[in-house]
Amino acid sequence: MVDLPGVAPLSPLTIILAACVGLAWALTRGGRGRPRWPFYRPVALLLTWTLATWLARGALQAWILQPTRAALGPELPYDGPARIAYFGELALRISWHFALLAAAVAVFLRRRAWWAAAAWVAVSAVLCWAYPGIRGENQARVEAIIGTIALLGSGWAMWRGYRAAVLPVPSHGAMGWILATHLAIVVAVEWGQNPRADWSAARLVTGVGFLGLLQYQVRKLRGQRGRTSPPDRESPTSAR
Known part of the structure; x- marks a missing residue:
């Protein structure tokens, strides 16, 4: 989600995120008396990608x-x-923003956003080409702009889904929690006076966000037990 210098690959934050990933796939695939929630798959993919990039970046x-x-x-x-x-x-660091946008489009609009991957490749290529001309504080501001655009795009997808009267499902609540966490980080850290000087606020916000998401998913997993099929009100609308 954010660049967290000094946070080891197997830090408590990473362990919490790994738990969120496991619960997300459990909700998606069902089993043991629980129904499958295919509409939760974009959330599971987003969290899985985040965990994979955290580990890869930590190794690098x-x-x-x-x-x-x-x-x-x-x-x-x-x-x-x-x-x-x-x-x-x-x-890998900036891929989070594009993955977030793609997941929001998939969750709220029921559409695939392959163009987000193309945009990620293009923006990454431009930033790599501009190095070392753009680095340090300039790099931090560029990433803040990218994060803000992704947040605005995700908010637009949420608004369009609401206007289209898309039936609410648990993936909406999960994405809403993730977007709220991302909003707090963009406002409090990425657009701060010195975003790379002190990441304690980012660690705190990220930890609280993932703990809240973990608790949300635990409640949904418990609510699945005993069901043989998802109720009509939790069935996603057909793909457009």
């Missing part, structure tokens, strides 16, 4: 980028193989 940071940065110092840009690793870490 721990094994390549942090040792190289310690050797180069704070001013010099990455070069050689370290620059390639940085480009990979950058692409």
Whole structure:
């Protein structure tokens, strides 16, 4: 969700996220007397992608980028193989925003948003090409703009779904919680005076957001038990 320097790949935040991933797929696939919720799949995919990118970025940071940065110092840009690793870490970092937008479109509008993947590749290529001209604080502001656009697009998808009277399902509540967490991070951290100086607020907001989502999914999983099929009011509308 956000860049969290100093947070190990297997930190409490990552463990909480992994628990959210497991519950999301349990809700999606059903079993043991619980119905399948295929409409919850975009949430499960979003959380899975987030976990995978956190682990991959943590490995790149721990094994390549942090040792190289310690050797180069704070001013010099990455070069050689370290620059390639940085480009990979950058692409994974900003992928969250595009994955969030694609998931919101899938949940609220029942549409696939393959164009979000193309936009991610294009924006990543531009940012990598612009390096080292755009880095540090300038890079942070660019990422804040990307996050804001993704948030506005997701809000638009939610509004369009509401206007189209799409029947509410539990995936709407999960995405609403995720979007609220992302909004708090964008406002409080990414558009702050020095977004890379102190990430304690981002850690707190992210932890509270995922804990709330975990509790929400636990309640929904308990509510599934004993059902043989999802009730009509929780059935998604047909794909458009």
